[in-house]
Amino acid sequence: MSHAEELRRYAELLKQDQLNGRKNAFQFPLEHVIASMTNEPLQEQHAGQKPPDADDCLEFWFRSPDRTWQSLCGRAGWMVMSKSKRKQTGFLCMEMN
Numbered sequence: 001m002s003h004a005e006e007l008r009r010y011a012e013l014l015k016q017d018q019l020n021g022r023k024n025a026f027q028f029p030l031e032h033v034i035a036s037m038t039n040e041p042l043q044e045q046h047a048g049q050k051p052p053d054a055d056d057c058l059e060f061w062f063r064s065p066d067r068t069w070q071s072l073c074g075r076a077g078w079m080v081m082s083k084s085k086r087k088q089t090g091f092l093c094m095e096m097n
Helices: 003-019 030-037 040-046 066-070
Strands: 057-063 075-082 087-096
Touching (some): 003 040
Antiparallel strands (some): 075 087
16 A cells, blocks of 8 residues: 555545544644645655654653553653753654543
8 A cells, every 4th residue: 555545545544533423533633634635735745754854863761650540631752852852842642542
């Protein structure tokens, strides 16, 4: 399956999720996410590219303190940090309560 086909497949799954009442799990409106995913010229323009500072990134598993889990606002997932700037550049939340 090509990357474009995989993006179209997941775009359709996201549309079905939306129709079935599943909440949007994206930082941006779902229609914007789907529009970008299915915009083949946009994806081709960026194919094979890495973020400009990819070599500067450090990925690690993050878990918020126990008190946040006890307060039902705990989060855990992959955090991405810029090594040179020593700041967070991304977070992929994998667990939350």
